[in-house]
Amino acid sequence: MNPFDEFRLNLTRRHFLRDTSRVSLGSAALAMLGSSAKAESQAKSLAANNGPGYPPGQTGPTHFPARAKRVIYLCQSGAPSQMETFDYKPSLEKLDGKELPDSIRQGQRLTGMTSRQKSFPVAKSFVPFQQYGKSGQWISDLMPHHGKIADDICIINSMYTEAINHDPAITFFQTGHQQPGRPSLGAWASYGLGSESADLPAYVVLLDKNTDSQAQPIYSRLWGPGFLPSNHQGVKLRSAGDPVLYLNDPAGTSLAEKRRLLNDIAALNEERFQSVGDPEIQTRISAYEMAYQMQMSVPELTDVSDEPDSTFDLYGPDSKVPGTHAANCLLARRLAERGVRFIQIYHRGWDHHSNLPGRHPTIAKEVDQGSAALVQDLKRLGMLDDTLIVWGGEFGRTVYKQGNPDRYGRDHHPRCFSIYLAGAGIRGGMRYGETDDFCYNIVDRESSGVHVHDLNATILHQLGFDHEKLTYFFQGRHYRLTDVHGKVVKPILA
DSSP states (O other): OOHHHHHHHHOOHHHHHHHHOTTSHHHHHHHHHHHHHHHHHHHHHHHHSSSOOOOTTOBOOOSSOOSOSEEEEEEEETOOOGGGTTOOOTTHHHHTTSBOOHHHHTTOOOOTTTTTOSOOBBOOOSSOEEEETTTTEEEETTOGGGGGGTTTEEEEEEEEOSOOSHHHHHHHHHHSSSSTTSOOHHHHHHHHHBOSOSSSOSEEEEEOOOOOTTOOOOOGGGGOOTTSOGGGSOEEEOSSSSSSTTOSOOTTOOHHHHHHHHHHHHHHHHHHHHHHOOHHHHHHHHHHHHHHHHHHHHHHHHOGGGSOHHHHHHHOGGGGSTTSHHHHHHHHHHHHHTTOSEEEEEEEOOOOSBOHHHHHHHHHHHHHHHHHHHHHHHHHTTOGGGEEEEEEOSSEEOSBOBSOGGGBBOOEEOSSEEEEEESTTBOSSEEEOOBOTTSSSBTTHHHHOEEHHHHHHHHHHHTTOOTTTOEEEETTEEEETTTTOOOOOGGGBO
C-alpha cells in the first residue's frame, strides 16, 4: 500500500485533533481523553472476545478439562484414495468393471475433469488389505507400518465435505470456510490455549519435500490468523538452510547488543501502543521477543544428533534426511516435547487423476513409516495420552475410473472418505461409519456421517473447548471455527 494512503486511512478525527493541537492545554486534555477512550475500547473488545490470546509462557482457561494438550495434524494434501488406504471394500471385487449405476450416483456433482465422461466403470482396489492388531483393523498393503498402530487409531470411514476442488476443500478443512480469510484451526487453538513454551511459537508448520511433479500448491493462508491477532499465525520451519529466515544476526554482532536493541524497540512500541491502543503493536513486541528466544531454541530443536539409534530405526532411514515426512514427524515429536500446542505437517502429492496404481504406492511409502512411528514414539514416551493425532486429506477419490482405462486415475470425491485420529481420549482400535458397497455414499449419513465441522468441533472438544463458545468478535458479530454448524462425534471418544 502507498504510505500516504496508509497514513490517510489510519488518520481518525481523534488523531488529527490530538496531533495538530499539541500547543494548547485543551489539546493535551483531548489527547488524554483520546488515549483513555482507546484503552477503554480495547478493554471492552478483549472482554467481548472469549479467550483473547495469551503471551508466551502463559495459558488460557478452557471450558472444561482437556484430554489433549496439543495436536499434531498430518495433512495429506491432494486426497488419498480411501479404497487404497483405510476403507476395505471386498464388494468391489464383483463390481469391478461394471458401470456405476445412476441410482448410486443420484445426480451428484462431478468435477469438470469427468463430467464429460460417457462411461463410469467401477475400479476395485488395486492393492490387497490385511487385518492387524487385536481389533482386526483392515489396512491396505500400501500402509504396512500402520498395521503396528491398528489398535491405537480410530479410522473414520464416513467423512464428508462440501467442496469438490482442492483449494476450497483444503481451505474448508483448515479454516471452516471455503473462502480465504478465516483463522486457521491452529490459530484458533493458539488463541484459546496460549503457549506452554516461552521460546517457541504455539503453532508451527512443517512442509514435507515435494516429490510429485503434479502436487497441488500449499498456501501460507492455510495456517494464517485471519482476523485473529497475528501472533496466532503458524510459524513455518524450513527444511533447508536456516529453519527460520533472518533468525541469525549479522556477522560482528552479539546477543547482548541484540538484547539492548530489542529493549529500545520495545520501549518505542510500548509508547506508541499507549498513544494509539492498537493491539497489533503488542503483537509486534511479542514477535520481536519470540524471535530473540528462537535464536537459541530452534538450533537445539533441529539438531537431532542427540537422538538414539533406536529412534532412527523406528522412523526409518528417511528420518535422517531433512524435509522428508519421517524427519518432520520426528521434529514434530520434539516440538511437542517442548510445549508447542499445534503442529501441522503438510505432505503433497496425493492428487492422482492418472496412473493411480503407479503413483499412489510411492506417496504412501513416503508417509507410512513416519506417521506410524510418530504414534508409536509418543506412546513410548507416555505422550500419546495427551497428544491428539489427525491424519487425512481434504476429500476422497471416486470409485470409478477416470481417463485411460489402462492408466486410470480417480477423481475428487467429497461424498465419503477416510481419515484417522489417535491419542488424547480417542478410542483406539475402532472403525466409525460405513460406506455403501460402491464406496460412493455413506450408509446412514444422518447418524454416522462426520462433516468437516463435526471433526473440528471434536478436535476443539478434546482441547477443552466448547466449539460454540470459542468465539472472536469481529465486524459486529461473534465468529467461530465451526460457523453455525458442527457436533462432537462422541461415539469415538473413550
